[in-house]
Amino acid sequence: MKTKDIILATAKEMISEVGFHKATTANLAKKANISEGTIYRHFESKEDILLHILDALEEQFSYYIEAIRKKLDVKDCSLEEIMTDYFSFVEANEVDMKIMLSTYGLLDSSKRLMAVFLKNLELILEESLRHGIERGEIKDVDVERNATVVMTIIFGLTRMHLYWPDVRDVREEAIEFCRRSLMK
Amino acid sequence: MKTKDIILATAKEMISEVGFHKATTANLAKKANISEGTIYRHFESKEDILLHILDALEEQFSYYIEAIRKKLDVKDCSLEEIMTDYFSFVEANEVDMKIMLSTYGLLDSSKRLMAVFLKNLELILEESLRHGIERGEIKDVDVERNATVVMTIIFGLTRMHLYWPDVRDVREEAIEFCRRSLMK
């Protein structure tokens, strides 16, 4: 593992655990067993580390979106699949997701990425709903507004899952909840 | 308006806009047109200001909960009412809600208050669902899990509404969404 990756991995862990502000360069260097100076050989600034983390997350997210889009193109992607796949995506990128969710109030680039998440998921849900209605599987509801509702539910569940592990995990139940609301 | 209230009001505005860390005592003093020392005549520390804000919010929340509980006691409080009232509560305490939502990762007392919000809303929703099922208005679903789902939806909507004003407001639609899922 290269030094740059060690820094990134350590930073991810620290930021997700204690937040961006409390993850100081001094602590980071100590935990990564490198010197503070080395950080600046690989990154322009502390914020730059975050940018790299977010970039990687954006890439992963684009794969998820791409995969869903491919399914949608052949018209056989249900709401259920979108949600299940998204939860898998979150599971696989738990740490990075926590970082994005805890920094979008602090950092423009983080806010921008979050907006990308929201928009893409919304669009995909819209399309999925539209297909479902066409196929006669989904009730004839307002597509846009209901897509936004489902997206909100998805993000609410994600945050609850990541930040409030004491609250019972209802991701499965939530899928059922949506099915009952939307399926004929 | 007394100095203490000016400080509180200015702090609320600043913290909700730029976050707790960037709302420095120097900025706060400048914006409130007082000296930094004055802050400490009225509050023990910067965190103490936040505590006052959160305490006030907790009090407001307790009124909301109390009002809902009274309705529940006479058995005529629908899911719809709980949600509508909660959204009104958020509307009336917008700034404070933003502060709580942006600090629960930073501050224990904020996290504690958020937990109070989550738990109380969950319990009320459980009770409401139970009543609805008794009255035969609500489907025979797992009460606890579905209460958690609805609570998650509510908090997701709140955060979306407060932090992403560009996303269309679907709070009304969400109520409908829940009704479809839960009402017979």
Next chain:
Amino acid sequence: MKTKDIILATAKEMISEVGFHKATTANLAKKANISEGTIYRHFESKEDILLHILDALEEQFSYYIEAIRKKLDVKDCSLEEIMTDYFSFVEANEVDMKIMLSTYGLLDSSKRLMAVFLKNLELILEESLRHGIERGEIKDVDVERNATVVMTIIFGLTRMHLYWPDVRDVREEAIEFCRRSLMK
């Protein structure tokens, strides 16, 4: 009791207990049940309070010195009396003595007063020794140097007594110690 005296009394107590720096004007005002502003109606500054305390102590000390001098004039003041009377003086001015001893490293006026103490006691002891030698009661020692030694012993005992109450009180024994060393 006038306000000025209340302030002085309270200040004495606080300073002797927690030291000059930790005795803040805020604490002083609170403990004296007056406002901070009132302090400055009666004293020019915080240091000025100390000056008043020291002035009072200086006056008391001058009475002690005067009394001893009168005895010396009629040639019948023993070393023992000087020490016993001094210990009585300290006992009667315990708090003020502690204040002087704890501030002479901080404040010129306090250092000056302490120098007055040292010098006067030294001179009196010299005179007493000289009389004793004349009368044939005291060994033929170097008067000046031995006066300084006894003065040092006296101040050492005073400080030990005031600051280290756990150390056994040996003031009586010390008098005996000096008698053995100096009396024929």
Next chain:
Amino acid sequence: MKTKDIILATAKEMISEVGFHKATTANLAKKANISEGTIYRHFESKEDILLHILDALEEQFSYYIEAIRKKLDVKDCSLEEIMTDYFSFVEANEVDMKIMLSTYGLLDSSKRLMAVFLKNLELILEESLRHGIERGEIKDVDVERNATVVMTIIFGLTRMHLYWPDVRDVREEAIEFCRRSLMK
């Protein structure tokens, strides 16, 4: 000379000269020709600097005590030696002694160290007196009380020597004074 030692040396000088409170981190940095931040790279806090100074002093004192104890074990350590050696110890650690003497009213760790000084010296003096009495060289006095008296004299002399250089140095005379009082 390493930065840490420069800071320590400068701090010693400043604290002994102007006291702990007036030796501010800003002044210290300026005098040591470093930035204030550098202080905190080497010490956890301003108090921590003092702790290092006191620790070093404690170590030096333990050497002195150890050396005296060794002499006492072979029963040939006179009161005179204890005093002379102690004065040498003070001479060699003048600055640090001044710091301890000027901070024991302010800081627990300083007070603790001072208590160690008092207790150890007292115990050693007791033992020495006991040996002297056994050997028939010392008068049959109350060992404990007279040890305390001598200890008090020693500390009185130390303080006088360090804080009142204008007062004539009577350390030699004081040894003689004690000999006269205690030796047969």
Next chain:
DNA sequence: GATGAATGAGACTTCATTCAT
């Protein structure tokens, strides 16, 4: 005389960033 809110200088401390080695 008395009040107490306000002040502002200055204390201690943190931390992202730089740079000589």
Next chain:
DNA sequence: GATGAATGAAGTCTCATTCAT
């Protein structure tokens, strides 16, 4: 590439003193 000591700006907080009421 790596180090880690040094920096200095900026943060939170304290406290003697002032002043309008």
